[in-house]
Amino acid sequence: MSDLDRAIAQLRACRPIPETEVRELCHKARELLIEEGNVVTVNAPVTICGDIHGQFHDLMELFRVGGDVPDTNYLFMGDFVDRGFYSLESFLLLLCLKVRYPDRMTLIRGNHESRQITTVYGFYDECLRKYGSANVWRYCCDVFDYLALGAIVLGASYTLPASPGRPLATPPGADVEIEVCNADQQIISQFLRKGRGDPPNGSMENGVVQQSNGVSSSTPTNTGPPGSGASGSSGGSLGNPAGAVLCVHGGLSPLIDSIDKIRLLDRKQEVPHEGAMCDLLWSDPDEIDGWGLSPRGAGFLFGADIVKVFNQKNDLSLIARAHQLVMEGFKEMFDATIVTVWSAPNYCYRCGNVAALLELSEDDSGLGVLARSNGDVNRSDGGFPGGGAGPLRGVLTESEVDSKPLLPGPARRYRVFMAAAQDSRGMPAKKPVADYFL
């Protein structure tokens, strides 16, 4: 594997590898990815990342903040390429790391991992510029077709381990659900678990996390400690693993009511313009009821009711997704049943946003993984091919939702980071695509 390690070293320095090596790398990656299901199972601990968009130096910053590979397990939710100036280096590095450490790197497909989109948004032009031909772009696109569509994170802990060397600001025994840290490992804020009846915290809905000082009234969650009546995990105790987390680039689809249905898709193709596969990569959560038309022209908008029903039916406690720029790096919505994670700081060198990654820690209670339905084809009632084929069929009714409480979410640590100073790494700066229309 010395060749691979050499390629990794070269790419880490932001230098492209020769075309022949790209071809070989892509070939290996495809062999690896073809074995993966549409929905990859990943065990906690894992660090979940959103869009990268060719911002190579910021990807290096992400690794600095989140820990290097293979010390940290990573799950990247797609959109590795386009917009930034270093799509090629960013994607090839991630792919090298995937081939080198297949169990520690999970890459799922974003809507930009597509032939059509990359010809419009920059990756195609970049390959042409850097290699003089479209071959490398073609090799990469062939890999895109094999990327998984989603991942399920199992065994994430319900409680947050203390940051190494950094005692929690809250009293011992406090039940921290969310912790936000900056790039220097300092805790910015914490949120304790709370009963379900409390109103959702508006500031959290907007991703603006304020210093809570451990005051529970500002805790933005619907779930409560086991036994409090606010949680559905009857046998739960501190340290129990939380419900599973679904990771997908965009969101849900009206054609998909169970994770099993994702597993049955034929994913090895260019992202279609419509249909379930397209929706998973293109849809967005929104403050609406049910489904709505997407302003993007692909995928759908979906409301809190859709998420809650889907999570319940599939024994999920959380959906983690990317796809949308959020200025604060992450944004929890719908009583923390879905979160957007965005990992491209100062997006397009223009937006002034910070980025975030989401750490889910490993449950060490020894109680094992919760029983779930989502791993077993045909287990759930709405499973293929029996019923629920129509877009809006197969979902639970409101009364069913109420009778089956939501699973408690895993404890979440967000690390927020800013754009890397490119010049400090001695990289040649390229002509930006960022612009203002003045």
Add this chain to the structure above:
Amino acid sequence: MSAPSIPNLLSLLGGRGSRGRSRGGSTGTTTNQSSSSSHDATIQGTDTDASISRLSAVDLGYLRDPFASHFVTQRQRSSPTRRLPIINRGTYTRTTGIDFLVSKFLSSTDPTKPRQIISLGAGTDTRSLQLFSSFAHQNISYHEIDFPTMIGKKQFVICTALWTLLSPLNPSSEPNTSSTTYSFTRSPSNTLTLHPLDLRSLTQSLPLPNLSPSHPTLIISECCLCYLPPSTTSQIISSLSTHFPSSGIIIYEPIEPHDAFGKMMVSNLAARGIEMPTLEEYPTQASQEERLRREGGFTQVKSKTIDKVWDDWVSLVEKERVDELEGGLDEVEEWKLLAGHYLIVWGWKGDGLEMRE
């Protein structure tokens, strides 16, 4: 975000941006001559890129404009001229938005009598040529004011490349004290006059040749006055609006410099040597509206961000057509951010015109 952490890529780039920024320097009288003229050059230099942005939108079918390609040289075309969808949509929306208001002005004024349009720092803007060559409107007297070098370039392109497109074209020129004002007449009644003039001199010298104070007059500043010191711009607005009692005004410029996006915008532009003093002076939609009331005495004042212009003024059919051109706009959030930082503010006063939505 601290300055050292900002990727400084933009500083390596020559003039980039968009159109219509060939205007008076922003540095004012307090700055020494060399830095002032170098800023003038920076601002003028960006016009090249502006014409390319426009051409990108035209080539991809966003805008119809037979003139745009003539303002981009062969050498400039050798580099890729295609812009990203978000920029193309921006070029489209602001052009459409201003066109919409110009047509409101024209349709509210008497077509049998002269109507005047004054475009400040027009650069390679082609709106004048479109209106001038269109038979849809009569009695338009269009005036462009810009640096002599910019006017010279435009006059040259009109007289060479665009001659046939604009035919029949009757040119005339009128030597002034320092330079020459060019006029073109297209039968029966439309004229285009190019005034080679530093905008900063407008605070003193009115009237300009071929302009009558008694005709309804529309003043357009498409990202132009923002490069000048606020004291200068308010004098320009005030002297123009005093000179033309029946007048309308359209100003297009960025706003909101204090949020995260705005700070990055200011910093990125500064890295390119571009300052926008009015951005600090009129940072919000409300302060931009107030500016027109106070400095220009405009009794009716309205405004819309480019984001809202797209939402409100572009028809559903047209939205669909535009979105389809590049397979849909993926950058929805970025669009809202970017387009939310640009404002069209407009106002009118006096008799014989109206610019209601």
